Amino acid sequence: MLILIRKRLNMHKIPMLFDKMHCFKSLENLKSAYIERIHQVSDERRSGKKSVGTFCLFVPDEIIFAAGADRMILCGGKNDTISIAEQYLPRNICPLVKSSFGSIVNDGCSGVKSCSHFSMVDMIVAENTCDSKKKMYELLDNYVPTYVIDLPQRPDTPEALKYFVTELDKFRDAMEQLTGNKVTNERLRQEIISSNETRKLLHSLYELRKRDPSPISGVDMLKILQKQYFLSPGELKEHLRMLISEVESVEPEGAHRPRIMISGCPMPGGNTKVPEIIEDKGGVIVVEESCTGTRSFWDMVDEDKEPMLALAERYIEIPCSCMSPNDRRIDNILELARDFKVDGVVYYTLQFCHGYNIEKYKVQQALKKAGIPMLFVETDYSNSDVEQIGLRVDAFMEMLS
Amino acid sequence: MISVGLDAGSATTKAVLIKDGRKITQTIRPTAFDFISAAEIAYQEVLDHAGIGKKDVDHVYATGYGRNSIQFADKAISEITTHAKGVYHLYPEVNGIIDIGGQDSKVISVNDGKVTDFLMNDKCAAGTGKFLEYTARALEVPIDDLGSLAFDSETPASITSMCTVFAESEVISLRTRGFTKQDIAAGIIESIARRVAVMARQLELKQNVAFVGGVAKNTAIKSALEKELGISLYVPAEPQITGALGAALYNSN
Numbered sequence A: 001m002l003i004l005i006r007k008r009l010n011m012h013k014i015p016m017l018f019d020k021m022h023c024f025k026s027l028e029n030l031k032s033a034y035i036e037r038i039h040q041v042s043d044e045r046r047s048g049k050k051s052v053g054t055f056c057l058f059v060p061d062e063i064i065f066a067a068g069a070d071r072m073i074l075c076g077g078k079n080d081t082i083s084i085a086e087q088y089l090p091r092n093i094c095p096l097v098k099s100s101f102g103s104i105v106n107d108g109c110s111g112v113k114s115c116s117h118f119s120m121v122d123m124i125v126a127e128n129t130c131d132s133k134k135k136m137y138e139l140l141d142n143y144v145p146t147y148v149i150d151l152p153q154r155p156d157t158p159e160a161l162k163y164f165v166t167e168l169d170k171f172r173d174a175m176e177q178l179t180g181n182k183v184t185n186e187r188l189r190q191e192i193i194s195s196n197e198t199r200k201l202l203h204s205l206y207e208l209r210k211r212d213p214s215p216i217s218g219v220d221m222l223k224i225l226q227k228q229y230f231l232s233p234g235e236l237k238e239h240l241r242m243l244i245s246e247v248e249s250v251e252p253e254g255a256h257r258p259r260i261m262i263s264g265c266p267m268p269g270g271n272t273k274v275p276e277i278i279e280d281k282g283g284v285i286v287v288e289e290s291c292t293g294t295r296s297f298w299d300m301v302d303e304d305k306e307p308m309l310a311l312a313e314r315y316i317e318i319p320c321s322c323m324s325p326n327d328r329r330i331d332n333i334l335e336l337a338r339d340f341k342v343d344g345v346v347y348y349t350l351q352f353c354h355g356y357n358i359e360k361y362k363v364q365q366a367l368k369k370a371g372i373p374m375l376f377v378e379t380d381y382s383n384s385d386v387e388q389i390g391l392r393v394d395a396f397m398e399m400l401s
Numbered sequence B: 001m002i003s004v005g006l007d008a009g010s011a012t013t014k015a016v017l018i019k020d021g022r023k024i025t026q027t028i029r030p031t032a033f034d035f036i037s038a039a040e041i042a043y044q045e046v047l048d049h050a051g052i053g054k055k056d057v058d059h060v061y062a063t064g065y066g067r068n069s070i071q072f073a074d075k076a077i078s079e080i081t082t083h084a085k086g087v088y089h090l091y092p093e094v095n096g097i098i099d100i101g102g103q104d105s106k107v108i109s110v111n112d113g114k115v116t117d118f119l120m121n122d123k124c125a126a127g128t129g130k131f132l133e134y135t136a137r138a139l140e141v142p143i144d145d146l147g148s149l150a151f152d153s154e155t156p157a158s159i160t161s162m163c164t165v166f167a168e169s170e171v172i173s174l175r176t177r178g179f180t181k182q183d184i185a186a187g188i189i190e191s192i193a194r195r196v197a198v199m200a201r202q203l204e205l206k207q208n209v210a211f212v213g214g215v216a217k218n219t220a221i222k223s224a225l226e227k228e229l230g231i232s233l234y235v236p237a238e239p240q241i242t243g244a245l246g247a248a249l250y251n252s253n
């Protein structure tokens, strides 16, 4: 399908940015990583190790790994499983929720295949974020045991932090119960150090994208970002290290292309439509203010503090639109725009994601004040709007150059 | 220097030929099924009108929905950019454009002919020519009569549905409730004007605004929009060709 989109968009003489560009070997390796990981997790489960599925950045990996469990992200990016979900869920909720739910409850009767990892978890660790997910989790519990972490929604108060600490404590207990392993402070500290390492690697990779022209395309970058919560931390780090050393040695050539920041909803695996269009139309994505992007790794966990408190402090500050107020996100967007020298922002939302759709207004006002042009794209997982988005992006690129 | 701008729209294909920055001739024809042959014919038409051979043309630029399929063009440019250029050529003082076409509507903010911001509605038919087409059908009047009917209304009916399909049933229900054709026609026109005005206000278009696209020929919509926005709008003599004109002017400054 993507080839088809490419063809449709590229019939004209739009110079391809990454035509002659480096083909990163480490990204090629990622192709086989999926199947290897599936084998790895099924071996682990056969030997008694538990695996949990997550949907959101608010669930601290560190606690899962400290309990000796493995984890895989269950955020769906596939269009095919949406129709399965629509047998249970209303049509007018976000495609990410529908796709994920459809992938999990799929019994194969309709001839649609879910990716294997959706059926390889012993427990789902959910979180009370947006309404659609919250309510979907209630149904999901009928299929897979689903543990829900509650989140305070006004994150900037001391009471909120206290509450979040107790919620994380309960979650730790639940993980201990699932695995039969004790989550000691010592284990937590090790996992915090390990996760911080990953965060630092991602920072170094993003640092390289500050170069002009950027040595790596946003579409390539997304390939690894979408695997961030799928691979084991060890494998991820290995892939990141390889990629960093490859990217470091690239000498990108060519003229300046509009440097684009994507800001908004997550872009889970299977959903690369908008980034593809942006880069096919001559832009280059240099930073993603997204859960498949900076929100996942920007802040470190304090390694010197009491681990559960340090985790709560770090995670509660994730600038997700389900939080209120969420001005931290606006500040972050402005800072990223400056640091990555972006020429324009594509504000990307999924249909019916009210949080990010409403927050658009504030972001737009702030960007306007800062003199940074913004294009708003609201979409779903289907390919029906490829032409329309293409036109907007064309016009946006013409406006920026 | 001679250049031709081709606007391959979903309903009509437009061509404009310019020489040294001045318009020589133009044509508008139905697109029908085949974008490419419509563009080829329109191209040939302006060449014939102007008495010019293909080899004398320095540049051909394509815009519009089918812009990427026109292989004989030097370059494809989005209709947002070309409308801005075309309107700037006609009215250099303009800093806002409202374009209502058959399939979509656009609102563009411009400064010296350069686009500074824009909004588009194309996922939903409300606020586009399609909306007029469907509701006129439900009213059983030719679309071209909607305007004159509306002018005769003193108490426009209110059409509140955001969705074209529902608006169509709303029109039918108004008919069964005994509203006059005139009042329903006026309601339809107010409804489309309201939708588009919301977009214009989002971009803060306040003065020197041009109204282009096929629907701009409808004077009832023009005055409804003017009332809604509290300004008077510039409407070019040929509101459909600003895209093709802007494409032809792409290279000139």
Ligand code: SF4
Binding pocket: A055, A056, A057, A058, A129, A130, A265, A266, A291, A318, A320, A321, A322
């Ligand atoms: S957008 Fe918010 S709710 Fe969704 S994954 Fe990110 S942090 Fe979680």
Ligand code: SF4
Binding pocket: A094, A095, A096, A097, A129, A130, A131, A132, A133, A265, A266, A322, A350, A352, A353, A354, A355, A356
């Ligand atoms: S994209 Fe928005 S609506 Fe969808 S799951 Fe994330 S926060 Fe919820």
